Amino acid sequence: MKKVFLHTYSEQNLGDDMFVKYICDRYQHVEFYIVCKAPFKRAFLNISNLIIFSTDDFLKDTNFDLQIFIGGSIFMQSNNKGVYKKYHIDCKKRLDNIPTYIIGANFGPYSSKLFLFLYKSFFKKSEQVVFRDEYSYRLFDLKNMNWAPDILFKYQLPNVIHKKEVAISCIKKNNRSGLRNFDEGLYFKKMSYIAEEYAKRNYSINLTCFSKVQEDDVAAKIIYNLLSPATKSVTEISIYQGNIDSFLKNFLSSSYIIATRFHSAILGWNAGIPFFPVCYNDKFNNALDSYDFKGNIINIDKLDEVDFSFIDYNRKSFSNSNINFLKSKANSHFSTIDKILKE
Helix, strand or coil: CCEEEEECCCCCEHHHHHHHHHHHHHCCCCEEEEECCHHHCHHHCCCCCEEEECCHHHHHHCCCCEEEEECCCCECCCCHHHHHHHHHHHHHHCCCCCCEEEEEECECCCCCHHHHHHHHHHHHCCCEEEECCHHHHHCCCCCCEEECCCHHHCCCCCCCCCCCEEEEECCCCCCCCCCCCCCHHHHHHHHHHHHHHHHHCCCEEEEEECECCCCHHHHHHHHHHCCCHHHHCCEEEEECCCCHHHHHHHHCCCCEEEECCHHHHHHHHHHCCCEEEEECCHHHHHHHHHCCCCCCCEEHHHHHHCCHHHHHHHHHHCCCCCHHHHHHHHHHHHHHHHHHHCC
């Protein structure tokens, strides 16, 4: 049985947990390994071909056939002072003399040419790099690179009955790297305004939280507390806590998504649910451009410039005509890995 080590973000973020589940399901005859701390293991406990360790001490005693970096914004610059630190952390992660594949990621946001230069060297040492957007791919002139739509376009989503409900995916600023410099108070007020407008139109509201670690739930509670009593009575807060299947069934039962979290847009697109993207950084915009999204979007720092009719437009005019192309092209993340792991 082949053994593969996964470098991934394993702190209970819905999108990243789904990446791990998908690749383990795709290669069920392969033994995968990850490092994940105890509080965040829930999503992985029922994956029979996944070995979970709390620390990386086991690495020196295990012989792997390959290693895969799988994630979204895993090559993002924090600040100019942290350029070398981030690079050296990733170099240290890489296991010596083990073939390296990088899939599902975008590059950046970044502001330093040095950061770009360092990672060009990092990527050169990989067998293959497949980004999830065309912009990242075109930053580098390397023969071992390609791009494909997000991996979660390949994820088999549950069949659900849609309700007259609007899901609002929430985000907290938290001085996190890569986010646009937006007015968080304005964001909370705008999300509460959107909830109020849909509640007036007899929609229920689902404030969804993809990451508790990054305090999406704190954002949801702030938005909830801004609502009128009438709107509160038709509003729920859904927090992802490692329960992938039940969370997806709840989230995908909505009939419209206000998509601040990147993967709330991708999951909506995959499921054929109309969505309105609230882009919190360039990676979101770049992906939508790469996937030929047709519809209204707004950058999170420009929310005060749009009215309800602009926000509601996609609900009535959403086009999902290219979904089969996106799902098919997303296979390119695995084109080379398939040859190795399926032989």
